[in-house]
């Protein structure tokens with residue numbers, strides 16, 4: 001299947017999953033995960049109307065941003081080292097993967113340098129997997145409170161990556177937990193903190209994530225093919 005056909009199919013499945021959950025299809029945005037894929041694939045996806053692309057690596061993102069049209073909205077979704085933040089300051093519209101105060105402080109500093117505010121999501125490692133980034137559920141609220149004090153960051157919601165399961169239904173409790181955590185933070189009424197985004201769901205489980213309230217689904221291989 002071509003990239004155009006993949007986008008048509010995934011958009012249809014997103015809309016159906018939203019309707020099935022009694023949600024407005026427009027409340028779910030597709031982040032096309034283009035890591036390891038060439039700029040030509042992104043250009044093709046852009047010509048299918050796709051605007052938001054997710055990248056994981058600074059060294060891959062920077063040349064793509066330079067090569068591709070300025071109207072593209074780039075999201076950073078991978079684990080981010082503080083010493084690389086400066087290279088992407090002002091380039092991305094949303095960082096999904098903020099999971100520690102030292103990283104938040106560096107983003108605040110670098111965006112401050114260019115006089116801008118960076119929208120971020122806080123990544124939560126619900127299953128406490130050693131191989132994955134993310135703060136623990138227990139530490140989340142304190143981290144949110146500290147980040148909320150930083151003038152050049154704006155918390156827009158939460159992100160998670162559940163453990164891998166063959167059956168996407170098995171991921172649902174993790175998606176549900178992220179939504180609950182988001183509700184708890186909202187109830188805490190921390191000034192400047194918004195819980196409007198839930199970034200959850202990938203190629204294998206985005207429909208389950210939408211059923212549990214995802215507003216941003218991060219889909220890569222189902223759109224661009226496997227990464228080999």
Ligand SMILES: *Cc1c(COP(=O)(O)O)cnc(C)c1O
Nearest residue numbers: 033077202203218219220221222
């Ligand atoms: C690679 C990646 C994705 C996309 O995964 P697919 O299974 O290819 O859809 C989503 N989120 C993150 C954080 C990723 O690193």
